[in-house]
Each structure stands twice: as C-alpha cells, then as structure tokens.
Amino acid sequence: MPSSARHILTYARDLRGGGVERAQLRLVRGWIAAGRRVTLLLGSDAGPLAHELPAGVEIVTGMTWRTLSGLVRAAAPDIIFCPGNFYTGLAAWLRLRLGRECPPIVAKMSNAVVRADHGAAMRVVHAGWLGTHGGFLDHLVAMTPATAAEAAEALHMAGRVSVIPNPPVAATDSAGVLPGMPARYVLGVGRLEPQKRWDRLIAAMAVLPDDVDLVILGEGTERGALTAQIARLGLAGRVHLAGHAADPLPAMAGAAVLALTSDYEGVPGVLREALSVGTPVVATESSRAVAEIVCDPAFGTIVGLDDRAGLISALRHWLTTDRPAPVAQPGGDSVDRYLALFDQLVSR
Numbered sequence: 001m002p003s004s005a006r007h008i009l010t011y012a013r014d015l016r017g018g019g020v021e022r023a024q025l026r027l028v029r030g031w032i033a034a035g036r037r038v039t040l041l042l043g044s045d046a047g048p049l050a051h052e053l054p055a056g057v058e059i060v061t062g063m064t065w066r067t068l069s070g071l072v073r074a075a076a077p078d079i080i081f082c083p084g085n086f087y088t089g090l091a092a093w094l095r096l097r098l099g100r101e102c103p104p105i106v107a108k109m110s111n112a113v114v115r116a117d118h119g120a121a122m123r124v125v126h127a128g129w130l131g132t133h134g135g136f137l138d139h140l141v142a143m144t145p146a147t148a149a150e151a152a153e154a155l156h157m158a159g160r161v162s163v164i165p166n167p168p169v170a171a172t173d174s175a176g177v178l179p180g181m182p183a184r185y186v187l188g189v190g191r192l193e194p195q196k197r198w199d200r201l202i203a204a205m206a207v208l209p210d211d212v213d214l215v216i217l218g219e220g221t222e223r224g225a226l227t228a229q230i231a232r233l234g235l236a237g238r239v240h241l242a243g244h245a246a247d248p249l250p251a252m253a254g255a256a257v258l259a260l261t262s263d264y265e266g267v268p269g270v271l272r273e274a275l276s277v278g279t280p281v282v283a284t285e286s287s288r289a290v291a292e293i294v295c296d297p298a299f300g301t302i303v304g305l306d307d308r309a310g311l312i313s314a315l316r317h318w319l320t321t322d323r324p325a326p327v328a329q330p331g332g333d334s335v336d337r338y339l340a341l342f343d344q345l346v347s348r
Helices: 019-033 048-052 065-075 085-101 120-130 145-154 198-205 223-232 249-254 269-276 288-293 308-319 334-347
Strands: 007-012 037-042 058-061 079-082 105-108 139-142 161-163 185-189 213-217 239-243 257-260 281-284 300-303
Touching: 007 019, 007 065, 007 085, 019 037, 019 048, 019 269, 019 334, 037 065, 065 085, 079 085, 079 334, 085 105, 105 334, 139 145, 139 334, 145 161, 145 288, 185 198, 185 249, 185 269, 198 213, 198 223, 198 308, 223 239, 249 269, 257 269, 257 308, 269 281, 269 288, 281 308, 300 308
Parallel strands: 007 037, 007 079, 037 058, 079 105, 105 139, 139 161, 185 213, 185 257, 213 239, 257 281, 281 300
Antiparallel strands: none
C-alpha cells in the first residue's frame, strides 16, 4: 500500500464554469505545485474554464457513468476527490463497481443540506439520499464549522468531517474587466440557473434609482427567462447579462454592492471574494454559512428568501453607505491541509 497520496484523481462534468469547478481547479493547481500527480476525468473539456486548466494536470475526457469505473481502474490513483454534492452520485457508483479495489474517496460539501426549492416529499427523499453517504465516502470536507456540523449529522459521518476552506481566489492575468461597465452598478456573480433566483434581484432594480445599473456575470439555462423579465419591466438599458467572466474580482471591486439572491447555497465564495476587495454584500438566508461570512453588520446585510422589501431596503442602504475595509479570504493553507488529509487516509 502507498504511504502517501502521490496520485490524486478528481472528476467533473465539463468546464462550463461554476464555483465548484473553479475551486476544484485551484486545488488541482496547488496539488501539482506540491509535487503530486493529478488526473482529471471530464465528460467534456469544453467550456470557459478550459483556459484555467493548470499546467501538468493529466486530462482524460469521455467520462460517463458507464466508463467511469474503467477510467479509474486504468488511472490507478491513490485517492479520489469528489469536488461537490452534485458529483456524489458518481462516487457512490464507483464504490459499488470497484468494491474493495476502490481507493479512499474524499468529498467536499459544496451545497446546502436543506434546499429551499424542495417540497416536503422531496426533502424526505433528499434526506434519505444524504444519509447513505457515510457508506460510500471515507471522509467529508466542509468549508465552515456550521456547515460541517450540519453535514456530519445529515450524512451520518460524525468523526469523519474536516473543515477546510476553499483556496482564496487571486486575480488572473486574463482580462476580467468588461468594457463599458456602468458608472454605478449592483453586481451579481453566478450561473443563470433557477437556484440563483436572479429574478428577485432584477425585480428589485425596478424601484432602485435610475442611475444604478445591474450587471450579472454568468451563463446558464435561465438566460431566456431573465431576458424576457428584463424586457417586461422596461429595464433593458439598465440590466446587463454580461456572460461568463474569467476573473470577476475587478468587476467586484468596481461595484457599489454585490448581491446574491439564491434559494440555497453551500458556502458562497462570491461573498468572500467581494469582501476581499472591500465591496459590501447583500445576501439571502440561503445557507448557514452566509451568517458565518457576513458576520459583521459592516460587511453587508442578510435578508429573508422572499423578503422583497428587505432586499430593496438593503440595496438602497449600501448604495449610500461607506464601503467596508477589505476582509482577507481564508484558505491560504488549504492545499496543504487537503494533502495532509489525503496522506493520512492513504497511509491507513
């Protein structure tokens, strides 16, 4: 048996871009820099994150449910890293197919245990699924203490959960500032998907001052519906769906306030990124981690999921209030902490 995790395997659907995959690539970059071999299995290598692939990572494409176990056998890694909740189904399938041959699997808790978009029946089903995770995962990583406690209980993994933040985001060399940004704007950063509920933020813009624009950086399936809402509210000149940005930090630094109006989140990194450049945040109560990040009233405001009046009031407040001092992002030692965990599990 190996005494350390010299070869790490991780996987993703594609490179279309999302917080989970962006954090995954930052970790991969750090593991390679530390001298580890990393294999990345992809369903497809298409997407805007392709330019962020670290030098030295071994890419294997064509991953599907059917091919996954064979690709893992061929790669023969020492450990497997599952980058988020969305991907734990594949981890369960791997454990089932490989049995005793399966290397240790470490998964990261990237999304909420309780999702606001689930009805009563779906919550029961989802809770049942989460409760099986302790049977196929060797260890779980959560990004904050509150989410770790919540996950340990829901996934039946007490004693097998570590708290390790995502590595901090650094500005890239690529152009992150979009040309022609408005003089004064509210910023949203995230995929155009139902979870993010950008419709709430767009609706709020209708009653904000006319000299304030809204810029949303991200791409997804809701573009058509959001574009129709913008037209219906007569906001075509003030609301801009600007697409994916390789480096959103400059846009965050220029914003009057960053808003996150999701139904549910894990540990929303965009809040930490905005605070790191001194931009206040307004966020819905989409996870326990939001209060851990916005832990001081000087940093921003937390509002209820469907509190439209509260959202509008918070945005108005931060459009006329001094910016907070920059707040350093945690996670400077996260790469080393992951590697120490991997080595410990492999040495067993």
